[in-house]
Amino acid sequence: MITFGKGNLRIPKWSKRVFMVAGGCTPFRKYYPEYKLEELVMMAYKMMLEENNLKLSPLEIKDSINFAVYGEFADHFQDQLLCEAKIHDYLGLDPLYNVGIKTGGATGGASVLMGAQAIASGYANCCLVAGWERMDEVDTRTGNFYISTAACKDFETRMGRIYSSYYAPMANRFAWAYDLNDSVRAKIAIKNRHYATMNPNAQQPGDHTEEEVLKSRMSAYPLRFLECCAMTAGAASVLLCDEEMAYKLSDHPVEVFIAGGTHTLRVADRRPMDIPLLPNEKPGMYKEFLAKNPRWPGFESFLAARFAAYLTYRMAGIQEPIEELDLVELHDAFTISDVQTYGDIGLRPYGQEVDYVTSGDAYFGGKCPSNLSGGLLGTMHAVGATGIWQSAECLWQVQNKYDQFHGDAKWWKRAGKKKPKNWTSLQVKDAKQALWVSHAGVGSHVTVGILRKAW
Amino acid sequence: MAENYEKAIKTKYIGKPLTLHDEKPAWVVDSPRAMSHIHTYGLLTPFFQGLTQGKLMATKCTNPKCPHPSVWLPPRADCPDCYERMKWVKVPSQGTIYTFTLVDYAGIGVEMKTPYWQIDVAIKGVDTIFKGYLESGKPEIGMKVKAKFRTENPTHTILDVCWVPA
Incomplete structure (x- = not known):
């Protein structure tokens, strides 16, 4: 729809408050021959139960769970239908009901939602959310093709058979419209891959120069290999509770606000419309912008992300995102998708997205750092797990546990790595509020979630 | 046959053994797949037929009560704004490049020799943008292009249309 009815813009309202208390994940890798899928999910689940300073024992928590949501992107990759049943049984949770969620790259966010x-409805008071993907059963180019079937198979898939070729046209249009250059995109790849060097679970950490990024192999012009996320095998999980259960389990629960938006599978079908304004935006402020770029959201922006932010900020009472959020985890599947989102979620007004990076706001120590986890570019994109893992990374930041989960040598050992000598903490001081974006397709489904310190 | 249900049967393995892809750190087997899907173009069949006849067919909402009557290419049968069935219209075979990319590293099964230019074309009178590839030349945003149709030996896919500089 390109105009809204009153009911379409209703702000979601939980009947009961929702909290997150624990998270877990596997190390993330390209190839994971050591473990079957259910074994990987068990690893993430046990980390969640055992390592989050919860006040009940793992088996007492198991006895408390009463619902489960599982995220998986593509049956193609698992080559197994009803993985949910195998995983749920493997975790010993039958006959509690579970549902499988599939919304492409936003599967993890949608699973948390x-x-x-x-929890909000009262159906459950202790809910497991777990997600996974094992993209290592097929070779990379077959994997590229599988993912490209998340473009329209009649009109788009054949045009590239690789997802970078659906993002690259947006990158070229964005550069044309808003003066984005290669150097800024490279800076994002360098930043996120560098932060991944501090994350024991990261699949492709690295300290790169701008020249290395821009000279890395071209995938689809202008996107180079080092600007694209990897295919990953791995799993992640978080535990959601109502208020009473949250404080029974944890002295440091965080409150959850999350909502979603959608838009056409094909970018090309996006007809121009008015921009739904965030709480910090004033009517008329985009008049000049729209005179120059009359096709909003066009190929430059994501209505799905804007709509999700529109709802979530109002759910959570956020007035000025860049001032009130202490950190964000964005869906940097490609450098360009990261840039596009800055405007959608109001880190900058539309047309000024680049400034979020060049001002330094996006860096550790900046006003609102992004992807301190290493993001999708540096750490992982095991698609069904991604939005869940991002929320766990936000949870640990708000709980002041970045060092506990990234600095402890045991995690480096678990990942088969040595903790780097130059390891430094990326804990944001006094972080109270974090946002994460879980994003599918070329913006077909997006959730925006906020975790807020609740103790 | 019915009588088989009453017999003892000796079962023979008729499959093809899997090969071991890796033996360490765990057994990893190669599990081949080969399959074909039967896929319908449904109500969009006139569009794909149109390509083989050298024309671009779009759908247009002609409902006077529709809040946002639009012309769709790629076409869709039903209007998402008013839910009425739309009408087929022929649209111009010329347009301008809205954006583009060079596909250098493509997924498996790609049907064009890489690298090639993928382009998104804005067509006058059409409310959407139409993705395709540029058969010859080098694209720029705003460049004029015209459609070229594969009327001989059609692929029966979207690749029956591509673009060349106008």
Whole structure:
């Protein structure tokens, strides 16, 4: 729809408050021959139960769970239908009901949203949200093709058979419209891959120069290999609770706000419309912008992300995102998708996205750092797990546990790595509020979630 | 046959053994797949037929009560704004490049020799943008292009249309 009815813009309202208390994940890798899928999910689940300073024992928590939501992107990759049943059984949770969620790259965020709805409605008071993907059963180019079937198979898939070729046209249009250059995109790849060097679970950490990024192999012009996320095998999980259960389990629960938006599978079908304004934006402020770029959201921006932010900020009472958020985890599947989102979620007004990076705001120590986890570029994109893992990284930041989960030598050992000598903490001081974006397709589904310190 | 249900049967393995892809750190087997999908173009069949006849067919909402009557290419049968069935219209075979990319590293099964230019074309009178590839030349945003149709030996896919500089 390109105009809204009153009911379309209703702000979601939980019937009960929703909290997150724990997270877990596997190390992330390209190839994971050591473990079967259910074994990987068990690893993430056990980390969640055992390592989050919860006040009940793992088996007592198991006895408390009463619903489960599972995220998986593509049956193609697992080569197994109803993985949810195998995983749920493997975790010993039958006959509690579970549902499988599939919304492309936003599967993880959507899984948290569904779990939150179960808590908010009272259906459950302790809900497991877990997600996975094992993209290592097929070779990379077959994997590229599988992912490209998340473009329209009649009109788009054949035009590239690789997702970078659906993002690259947006990058070229964005550069044309808003003066984005290669150097800024490279800076994002360098930043996120560098932060990944501090994350024991990261698949492709690295300290790169701008020249290395821009000379890395071209995938689809202008996007180079080092600007694209990897295919990953791995799993992640978080635990959601109602208020009473949250404080029974944890002295440091965080409150959850999350909502979603969608838009056409094909970017090309996006007809121009008025910009739904965030709480910090004033009517008329985009008049000149729209005179120059009359096709909003066009190929430059994501209505799905804007709509999700529109709802979530109002759910959570956020007035000035860049001032009130202490950190963000964005969906940097490609450098360009990262840039596009800055405007959608109001880190900058539309047309000024680049300034979020060049001003230094996006860096550790900046006003609102992004992807301190290493993001999708540096750490992982095991698609069904991604939005769940991002929320766990936000949780640990708000709980002041970055060092506990990234600095402890045991995690480096678990990942088969040595903790780097130059390891430094990326804990944001006094972080109270974090946002994460879970994003699918070329913006077909997006959730925006906020975790707020609740103790 | 019915009588088989009453017999003892000796079962023979008729599959193809899997090969071991890796033996360490765990057994990893190669599990081949080969399959074909039967896929319908449904109500969009006139569009794909149109390509083989050298024309671009779009759908247009002609409902006077529709809040946002639009012309769709790629076409869709039903209007998402008013839910009425739309009408087929022929649209111009010329347009301008809205954006583009060079596809250098493509996924498996790609049907064009890489690298090639993928382009998104704005067509006058059409409310959407139409993705395709540029058969010859080098694209720029705003460049004029015209459609070229594969009327001989059609692929029966979207690749039956591509673009060349106008």
